[in-house]
Amino acid sequence: MFNAPGANSNAVAELAIAGMLLAARNIVPALNFVHGLEGDEDSLNEQIEKNKKHFAGFELSGKTLGVLGLGAIGVKVANSAAALGLNIIGFDPFMSLENAWKLTSSAEPASSIDDLVSRSDLISLHIPLNDKTRNLFSEEHISRIKKGAILLNFSRAGVVDEAAVLAALDSGALHAYVCDFPTPALINHPRAITLPHLGASTEEAEDNCAAMVADQLREFLEHGTIRNSVNFPEVVVTPSGESVRLCIANQNKPGVVGHISTVLGEAGLNILDLLNKSRGDYAYTLVDIEANAPAEILERIRAIDGVLSVRVI
Secondary structure, three states: OEOOOOOOHHHHHHHHHHHHHHHHOOHHHHHHHHHOOOOOHHHHHHHHHHHHHHHOOOOOOOOEEEEEOOOHHHHHHHHHHHHOOOEEEEEOOOOOHHHHHHOOOOOEEOOOHHHHHHHOOEEEEOOOOOOOOOOOEOHHHHOOOOOOEEEEEOOOHHHEOHHHHHHHHHHOOEEEEEEOOOOHHHHOOOOEEEOOOOOOOOHHHHHHHHHHHHHHHHHHHHHOOEOOEOOOOOEOOOOOOOOEEEEEEEEOOOOHHHHHHHHHHHOOOOEEEEEEEEEOOEEEEEEEEOOOOOHHHHHHHHOOOOEEEEEEO
């Protein structure tokens, strides 16, 4: 089973930047004010000039953005925000080398979540929701946020403690909370900007996801490569060239690879290359051999205890 991580990253990152601008310039309440105006042009101008001071905001340039989670989306948010003149600090103890290379060199590392929130004027969350991250952004962290900061959540609703966020909004400790996950408590809150899960809702993101999945499936069928599987290990290999490639899915248990090698050796089939990787209960073994394996040899491999399937490329 494949997924397409990062294919919608640009769409989500752009929406996060939009959320910063919406909150910093008080655009939503300003729009609501304008929609409620009545009267002729002179009357409208008078009301606008009298009330626009209530919607004065602040500029992003020169402010500090803290990015929690520096995956594909978090890195793009950081880089785009840096281009707008924000100072960037980030925290992600599991950041990949690939994403580290892509992150703007002006970004500074935070030593912890508390360090990040205490130094940031805006905080953008880009972390997955799982048992370890549920309510990760807790009351303890929220209590350390700089007064008047903006919190943006384009991850999942469950990564924040909503009750703590609401309390911070009510007290004015948070200037605004921008998220993609409306709830009854947030929808009508004057300091909350809630969007209807628009993060990946662009034509480009849908096209990117479709193309990415198609490419991954093609690579699997043509070369045995596994990228971005949710249940099998990541196995990225070069094309097999002149050799024959056996793609073997097996249970992750001792002795399976040894039995495969023994069967091939007894058949006089020379192994040019062998790669075995595992993930949880499953493993995936690629074996490049000089000549095509006869049908009876493939059946012997399929009969090995723990082997789930054998495919020849």
